[in-house]
Amino acid sequence: MKKPYVTLTVNKREYRFSVGDGFGQVPPSETLSQTLRKRLQLTGSKESCSEGACGCCTVLMDNKGVTSCMILTVDCDGKDIVTIEGLEDPETGLDPLQQAFIDEYAFQCGYCTPGIIMAAKALLLENPHPTGDEIKEAMSGNYCRCISHYTVLRAINRVAGNEEDHLAVMHRANDDVDNPIPVRQELFLSPYANGTSSGHSLD
Amino acid sequence: MSKLEYRDIKQPNYRHVGKYTPRKDAKDIVTGKAVFLDDFSVPHMLYGKTKRSPYPHARILSIDTSKAEALPGVRAVITHKNMPERWGLGLPVHRLLMEDKVYYVGDLVALIAADTLEAAEEAIDLIDVEYEQLEPVYTAEEALKEGAVEIYPRFKGNHVDNGIKYFQPDGPWWQIIRGDVQKGFEEAAYVAEDKVAFDKMPSPLAPETPCCIAKYEGGNEYTIWASSQSSHILKLMGEGRIPNSNLSVKTFNVGGSYGNKQSLMTTVLSASMLSLVTKRPVKIVLTKPEQLMAYEVRLGSTITAKIGMDREGFVRAVEGDWLVDTGAIADSVQGQVGVGLGEAQLVCAKCPNWYMDSHIAVTNKQAAGIVRGYGGQELNSCLERLMCTVMKKGNFNPLDVFKKNYIAPGDRFIWRDGRWWQSRSSLFFPEAMQNAADRFGWGEKWKGWNVPTSVNGSRVRGIGMGVIGNADISEDNTEAIVRIVPDLVGSRRASTAIIECDITESGMGTRSNACKIVAEVLNVPVEKVSITEPGSKYNPSNYGLCGSRGVITTGKAVSLAALEAKKKALELGALYFKRSVDQLDTKDFMVFVRDTPELTVPMFKLAPKELSIVGYGKHMEMFNIPSCMAIFVEVEVDLETGHTRLVKVAGGTDIGQIIDSKALEMQLHGGFGSACIDTAIFEECILDPSTGRLLTSSLIDYKWRTFNEFPPYDGYVMESQIDSFMFKALGIGEISGAAGASAVLMAISNAIGVDIKDYPATPAVILKALGKA
Numbered sequence: 015m016k017k018p019y020v021t022l023t024v025n026k027r028e029y030r031f032s033v034g035d036g037f038g039q040v041p042p043s044e045t046l047s048q049t050l051r052k053r054l055q056l057t058g059s060k061e062s063c064s065e066g067a068c069g070c071c072t073v074l075m076d077n078k079g080v081t082s083c084m085i086l087t088v089d090c091d092g093k094d095i096v097t098i099e100g101l102e103d104p105e106t107g108l109d110p111l112q113q114a115f116i117d118e119y120a121f122q123c124g125y126c127t128p129g130i131i132m133a134a135k136a137l138l139l140e141n142p143h144p145t146g147d148e149i150k151e152a153m154s155g156n157y158c159r160c161i162s163h164y165t166v167l168r169a170i171n172r173v174a175g176n177e178e179d180h181l182a183v184m185h186r187a188n189d190d191v192d193n194p195i196p197v198r199q200e201l202f203l204s205p206y207a208n209g210t211s212s213g214h215s216l217d
Numbered sequence: 218m219s220k221l222e223y224r225d226i227k228q229p230n231y232r233h234v235g236k237y238t239p240r241k242d243a244k245d246i247v248t249g250k251a252v253f254l255d256d257f258s259v260p261h262m263l264y265g266k267t268k269r270s271p272y273p274h275a276r277i278l279s280i281d282t283s284k285a286e287a288l289p290g291v292r293a294v295i296t297h298k299n300m301p302e303r304w305g306l307g308l309p310v311h312r313l314l315m316e317d318k319v320y321y322v323g324d325l326v327a328l329i330a331a332d333t334l335e336a337a338e339e340a341i342d343l344i345d346v347e348y349e350q351l352e353p354v355y356t357a358e359e360a361l362k363e364g365a366v367e368i369y370p371r372f373k374g375n376h377v378d379n380g381i382k383y384f385q386p387d388g389p390w391w392q393i394i395r396g397d398v399q400k401g402f403e404e405a406a407y408v409a410e411d412k413v414a415f416d417k418m419p420s421p422l423a424p425e426t427p428c429c430i431a432k433y434e435g436g437n438e439y440t441i442w443a444s445s446q447s448s449h450i451l452k453l454m455g456e457g458r459i460p461n462s463n464l465s466v467k468t469f470n471v472g473g474s475y476g477n478k479q480s481l482m483t484t485v486l487s488a489s490m491l492s493l494v495t496k497r498p499v500k501i502v503l504t505k506p507e508q509l510m511a512y513e514v515r516l517g518s519t520i521t522a523k524i525g526m527d528r529e530g531f532v533r534a535v536e537g538d539w540l541v542d543t544g545a546i547a548d549s550v551q552g553q554v555g556v557g558l559g560e561a562q563l564v565c566a567k568c569p570n571w572y573m574d575s576h577i578a579v580t581n582k583q584a585a586g587i588v589r590g591y592g593g594q595e596l597n598s599c600l601e602r603l604m605c606t607v608m609k610k611g612n613f614n615p616l617d618v619f620k621k622n623y624i625a626p627g628d629r630f631i632w633r634d635g636r637w638w639q640s641r642s643s644l645f646f647p648e649a650m651q652n653a654a655d656r657f658g659w660g661e662k663w664k665g666w667n668v669p670t671s672v673n674g675s676r677v678r679g680i681g682m683g684v685i686g687n688a689d690i691s692e693d694n695t696e697a698i699v700r701i702v703p704d705l706v707g708s709r710r711a712s713t714a715i716i717e718c719d720i721t722e723s724g725m726g727t728r729s730n731a732c733k734i735v736a737e738v739l740n741v742p743v744e745k746v747s748i749t750e751p752g753s754k755y756n757p758s759n760y761g762l763c764g765s766r767g768v769i770t771t772g773k774a775v776s777l778a779a780l781e782a783k784k785k786a787l788e789l790g791a792l793y794f795k796r797s798v799d800q801l802d803t804k805d806f807m808v809f810v811r812d813t814p815e816l817t818v819p820m821f822k823l824a825p826k827e828l829s830i831v832g833y834g835k836h837m838e839m840f841n842i843p844s845c846m847a848i849f850v851e852v853e854v855d856l857e858t859g860h861t862r863l864v865k866v867a868g869g870t871d872i873g874q875i876i877d878s879k880a881l882e883m884q885l886h887g888g889f890g891s892a893c894i895d896t897a898i899f900e901e902c903i904l905d906p907s908t909g910r911l912l913t914s915s916l917i918d919y920k921w922r923t924f925n926e927f928p929p930y931d932g933y934v935m936e937s938q939i940d941s942f943m944f945k946a947l948g949i950g951e952i953s954g955a956a957g958a959s960a961v962l963m964a965i966s967n968a969i970g971v972d973i974k975d976y977p978a979t980p981a982v983i984l985k986a987l988g989k990a
Contacts, residue, residue, distance in 0.1 A: 057256035058249015060472065062424045063505040067916035070424055098249035112247040116239050119879040122887075123724030124246035125253060125424045125472030153924035157916060159424055159473050160724045161890040162883060163927050181927065184882040185656065186875070187649075187935040191224045 020091045024054060025100025033088055040087050047071045047082035050097060058098035058128045062157070069156035072129040072136075073097045079136030081155075098128035101135065111135055114169040122160035130156045134170045144174050223645055226938055229874075233733050234944055235936075237879040238743050240729040242470065242722060251470045254428045254444040255502050262430065263292055265491045265501035266337035268327040268344050269511060270319035273353040273581040273909025274368070277317050277346060282327060285343040290336035293494045294344070295328040301494055304458050304486050307547050309378055311371035311579075314486050319348075320368055321545035321583050322910045323511025325483065330491040330499050353909050356416070357517060357542035357578035368545070368579050377547045377577035380635070384552040390635030391551070393535075393558050393573040401534025401570030405525025409607035415598040415958070415976045416517040416542060417901035419892035420509055420919065421588045425472020427481050427512055428502035431488035437462045439489050443481055446474040446723040447761020448753040454480035454548075459489065465754040471723035475891035476589040476763060476951070477513060478723075482548060506914045513586025514902060515892055516553060517542030518595035522573070524607045530618045532604070534570040535561070539596060541577045546584035550577055553592030555633025556689060556764075560593035561600055562631065563686040563843050566624035566640075581909060589891050591764065594955035597685050598896070601959035602974055605966075609666040615963070616654050616663070619684040620647035624843055632688055632840040640688075642842045642947070643871040645937045650684065650847040653869020653933035657849040667970045675856045678864060679968025680849065683956030688843040689764030690948035691941065695771055696757040696835040699735055699778035701786060703806065703821030703829065712806035712820060714739055714782075715829075716748040716775050719756035720767070725950060726880045727767040731775045733876065734768075734944060738779035740804045757833075765844065765948025768876055770836040773942035777834025780943070785830050789823035842939065844947045846870050848888065848957050852964040856987065859980030861898050861965055863928040866957075873939035873947040881949070885932045888954015895922055897961035901977050 020040060021030045031040040031049070040049065047064075050056045050073065059082060062070040066084040073082045074096040101109045111131055114120070121127040130153065137144055137152040144152065149170050158166070164182035171179040229235075245251040282294040295301075297315040304314045315325045327344050331337035354360045354368065360375040368375055380389025402408055429443040441464055445451045448466035455464045471478060484501050491499040503512060522537025539557070543550040554575050561573065588594075608618050623646050624630065629639045643649075654660070662670045662680045669677040697718035704711030716735055722728045732746040739746075749756055759771060787798040790808030794801065794816060802811050809817040824830050851864040868885050875881050887893075892900055899920040903912040913919040938945040958976060966972045971986045984990035 051256075056249070057252070060253070060255070060425070062426070062472075063916040065505070065915060065917065068424060098247075102248050108244075108247070115247045116243045119237065119239070119243075119883065121243075121246055122726075122883055123424070123473045123722075124242070124251050124470060127246050128249045131247060147925075150925040150927075154926075156924065157424055157921060159422055159475070159890045159921070160883070161886040161888070163889075163924055164886055164930065165879070165883060167924070180929075182882070182886060182930040182932070184878070184885065184932040184934060186878075187223065187652065187933065188228055191228070 017091065020088050022090045022093050022095055024050065024095045025097060042086065042088050044087045045083050046085040046087050046090055049087040050082060056097045056099050060125055060128065069133055070126050070129040072132040074132060074136055077139045079133045098132060101131065110173050114173045118165045118169040118172065120162055120165040120169040122162050126156060126158045130158065130166055138173060146171055146176055146179060149174065221644060223648065223935065223937065228936065231737055232740065233737050233743055235875045235878065237877060238729065238733050240726050241732060253425055253470050253472050254442060257442065257469065258500065259430055259432060259498040262498045262500050263330040263332060263495055264334040264337045265488050265499040266329045266341055267325055267487060268329065268341045270322060270324040270326050272319060272348055272350050273322050274351040275319050275348040276351060277319065277326065278349050279347045280327070281345040285329065285340040288336060288340050288343060290332040291329060291340050292332065293330045293491055294340065295490060295494060296326065301490065304490065306458070306482060308381055308549050311369045311547060314490065321581050323507065323583055324545065325487065328487050328491050330495050353581035355580055355582060355904060355906060357519065357540045357580060360578040360580050361576060368581065372579055375578045377543060377550060377579060379551065381551045384555055384633055385635040387635050391554055391575045393562065393571040393631060396570035398534045398536045398570045398572045402525045404527060405533045406528045407607050407610040408523060408525045409610050410523040411603050411606045412519065412521040413599040413602040413974050414519040415595050416519055417976055418514045418517050418582065418585060419896050419900045419902055420514045421475040421477040421891040422919065423473030423475060423477060426503040426505060426508040427478050427484050429481055429485050429488050430498055430500040431485060431492045432498035433489065433492040433496060440465045441485055442467045443485060444469065444471050445478055445481055446471050446721050447479050447763060448719055448721065448751060449759060449761045450479045450763070451481065451485065452753045454482055455485055458482065458486060465752070467752040468721040471721055474723045476587050476591060479587050479763065505916060509919055510911050510914045511583050513584050515588045516550065516585040516592060516595045518599055520599035520603065522603050524603055526607045526611055530611065530613045530621055532565040532568040532622055535565060535568055536572045539573065539575040541575060542580055542585065543577055544580060544582045544584040547577065547579055548584065549587055550585065552633055557592030557596035559630060559632040560685060560687060561596055563624045563688065564684055565622050566628040566630065567622050582904065589951050590955045591951065593685060593687060594893065597956055598958045598976065601683050601956065602962055605963055612666065614663060615682055616650065616659055619682065619847065620650050623647060623684055623845060624686065634840065638688065638841045640841060640843055641940065643873065643937050643939050645871045645935050646845040649869045649871045649933065649935045653847055653867055654849060656931055656933055657867035659849060662851065667967055667972065669968050669970065670851065676853055677856060677968045678851060678853045679964045680851045681960040681963025681967060682847065682849045683960035684845065684847045685952045685956035686843045686845040687765060687952050688840040690766050690769050690844055691839045691842055692764045692766050693760035693770065693838050694836060695759045695774045696833070697771065697774035697778045698757055699775060699782050699832045701739065701782050701820060701830040703824045707821060709806045709819040709821065712745070714741060714746045716746065717757055718748060718771060718775060719751055719753060719759040720748065720771055721751045721762060723762055725762065725767055725884065726877060727762060727771060730768045730876050730880065731771050734772045734776050735779040738776050739783055741806060765951040767948065769941055769946060769948050772944060772946065773836040774834045776943040778832040781832030781834060782830050785832065786820055786823060790818060793818050793823060842941050842947065844949055844952060846949060846952045846956060848954065848960050850957065850960045850964050852961060852968055854965055854968045854983060856969065859983035861978060861983065865929050867931040867933065868953065869933040870949060871935040871937050872949060873941060874936050874945040875934065876944060876946050881934065882932060884950045885953045886930060887950060888957050889922060893954030894957030894961060896976055897958035898977050899979060
């Protein structure tokens with residue numbers, strides 16, 4: 015017989031849910047994704063395909079990456095779950111992966127980003143220094159349609175301590191110009207001239 | 218006068234523009250705090266679901282909703298029989314939201330609103346419907362044949378109206394008729410005629426499915442929260458469908474759109490009707506199979522054309538017919554046809570003789586809608602394959618031909634509004650193509666038509682290229698207000714600037730770029746500039762994100778608004794210092810005397826007490842600054858398995874001026890997504906002709922490129938300071954991968970030595986071409 019309760023830890027906080035079909039109870043058919051998103055309002059992870067194909071709903075379960083839309087909450091008794099909301103340390107701030115995603119601009123619409131970050135985190139927990147190819151392989155279950163793949167790989171490679179990733183490069187023609195004369199151009203066609211410094215700065 | 222050289226162009230050294238600035242919402246996105254529509258709910262909200270047709274064309278004989286209505290929690294069941302209003306769909310309106318007939322698999326049969334999602338889902342299966350199946354039509358060609366089944370009475374012979382007033386204010390325009398094609402073909406040294414189809418109608422497939430919440434507010438007012446990249450377009454289309462209505466549209470972070478989530482018309486009308494009946498807010502979130510099977514996809518496009526080219530490689534004449542399949546709903550397809558025809562003229566800009574006709578047909582497939590590329594990509598995928606046929610006849614190097622024929626300043630073309638425009642865009646597009654080609658190694662790798670670059674056992678490599686451009690980057694009008702808000706208690710660190718403008722964030726960083734541009738004009742840190750929440754009701758009007766116009770048109774409006782605010786601050790400063798405004802400048806919310814920088818005054822001392830310094834700016838539509846993107850691909854084909862692998866991809870453009878370096882780079886990478894390059898390799902919607910249903914209805918069955926399959930990408934970007942707006946930039950997102958599909962087919966043809974003209978070139982297509990299957 016199933017236990018009448020399911021207990022799980024989410025982002026270091028323990029929750030105990032009553033199992034059943036009554037109002038407010040967790041029905042046996044409820045997925046972990048539904049529990050996290052609807053019951054606990056942890057809407058960071060997204061549910062996109064609902065069949066484990068896109069990785070948008072990826073969270074950590076006992077430090078392994080799982081697609082939470084494919085797991086029933088009643089099967090999670092005693093599990094330790096970490097979602098994207100739990101990755102930032104309240105004292106030390108953003109996880110290095112999160113910071114790398116900002117520094118490398120490793121997202122566009124940001125919908126698949128929480129899943130991608132958690133999948134990358136799962137990889138790094140298992141293997142703190144994966145090779146570039148291991149990273150690509152590990153991320154291949156995550157869907158992204160804006161095509162942030164190249165910058166995501168840069169970000170993960172950086173956290174993994176690998177050399178800079180050069181799968182994609184963008185070359186600016188200005189770098190080829192000999193002796194460029196950078197000027198602070200007249201910003202606009204107005205009679206007002208433009209200053210360069212006032213000694214005051216908020217930067 | 219000697220020609221302007223690239224190195225002679227003054228390259229400005231901006232404080233923010235051109236550099237990477239982390240997006241304003243970056244931290245929210247990486248911590249999961251960014252709100253998308255499905256993360257949001259409204260009090261007393263109901264959940265909406267849709268019962269959809271299992272047949273591509275059928276009449277509803279009877280429909281029994283009694284069991285569904287009796288299910289606890291179900292609040293409303295609406296069918297064509299009890300619709301409270303007769304809201305229409307399409308441009309021009311050619312059908313109602315629900316009718317006693319269904320026109321595609323996934324068409325609306327009944328709408329359900331319930332207290333819970335589970336109850337709504339359960340109710341779908343409790344509705345009994347009896348259908349009489351009718352004969353379906355699946356291709357534009359069949360649909361336009363004489364005697365074909367007529368799908369809608371509004372479209373005689375399934376032929377959709379050519380052109381509509383909204384897109385062509387001077388009257389419909391759907392044909393390029395210029396010069397004398399007969400004469401053009403006589404002058405041509407090489408003439409080729411062919412037919413190419415890009416008709417698998419692939420899906421742009423945003424990760425977030427289309428979704429909205431509609432709330433009837435009484436009277437004719439509705440509030441719509443939607444995963445739309447343009448609240449303005451949703452409002453415009455929605456108010457056309459709901460007579461006399463006033464929609465207040467609010468948008469969130471959009472989980473990918475690629476032009477595809479704009480008006481969301483069927484979803485929005487469904488939710489609005491449920492809200493009208495229940496008097497409660499109703500949320501509808503499509504499932505992934507619904508998005509794949511019933512939501513908007515790319516146009517089907519087939520071209521039969523004859524192209525004439527002279528000895529030097531200039532296109533002299535184009536004569537042809539473009540057949541467009543818009544699926545079961547014709548919604549803004551005429552605009553897409555107009556843009557497609559316009560873009561054809563950008564690629565063959567030196568051609569004086571045209572007779573290019575177009576026909577749009579409705580079919581019993583899911584609707585084609587707006588998708589990044591907007592007609593241009595679908596046409597280009599066919600037209601550049603046809604150009605290959607004639608280039609091959611003359612044994613031209615395609616790089617030379619594309620460089621010669623692409624639009625240069627002074628060349629004229631007819632755009633989608635049916636009017637003539639003259640390019641005042643970059644001089645350096647051919648140079649950008651050449652330099653990108655050099656980095657790619659085009660010169661060494663090009664061995665001639667249908668000749669592989671290298672052969673390694675059964676693995677052969679080949680290269681191909683494509684060029685596309687778009688003049689939509691300055692389309693539609695936009696306005697903005699910028700307010701310099703001095704702080705209240707005298708600390709200039711608390712001063713801010715606020716942009717009032719209606720822009721959604723759907724991944725391109727437009728909101729942050731607007732802040733960056735204002736920060737540059739006012740000469741303040743970017744983090745001191747913020748922008749109002751997107752929404753149509755309280756913001757100045759902005760047409761939204763489409764046609765790669767976001768940063769250009771919004772940038773123009775906000776930069777002019779910021780400039781006006783700055784001028785006012787300088788004028789106040791001139792009174793304060795008793796000097797001319799010419800001697801003053803601003804920095805970090807201070808006005809200072811340029812020659813005596815120690816003379817400074819914070820703006821809070823200048824502005825009237827408690828008030829802000831306000832500027833207004835606007836952008837007005839024009840179509841005379843086309844962009845350009847050249848794309849180069851190298852593929853490896855396994856002659857035994859027919860499998861194609863991308864070895865290398867390169868892109869080249871002149872962007873005018875980079876606004877944000879990393880954002881631009883990802884715009885270029887975006888060409889792999891939203892059904893672009895891969896529509897030539899594996900991406901397609903596969904229709905089962907015996908049932909009319911798609912076999913590609915899940916993210917497992919619909920093929921997409923994974924992390925471990927991305928080839929090296931080499932982007933090359935020139936910045937020639939094009940006169941588009943204050944910061945001289947062009948938009949690129951829409952076209953970054955749009956010429957990729959035709960480039961891939963060229964590359965595959967060269968690799969295997971046989972011409973491939975079928976999209977996508979799956980192993981089956983390649984083996985068949987090789988005579989192996």
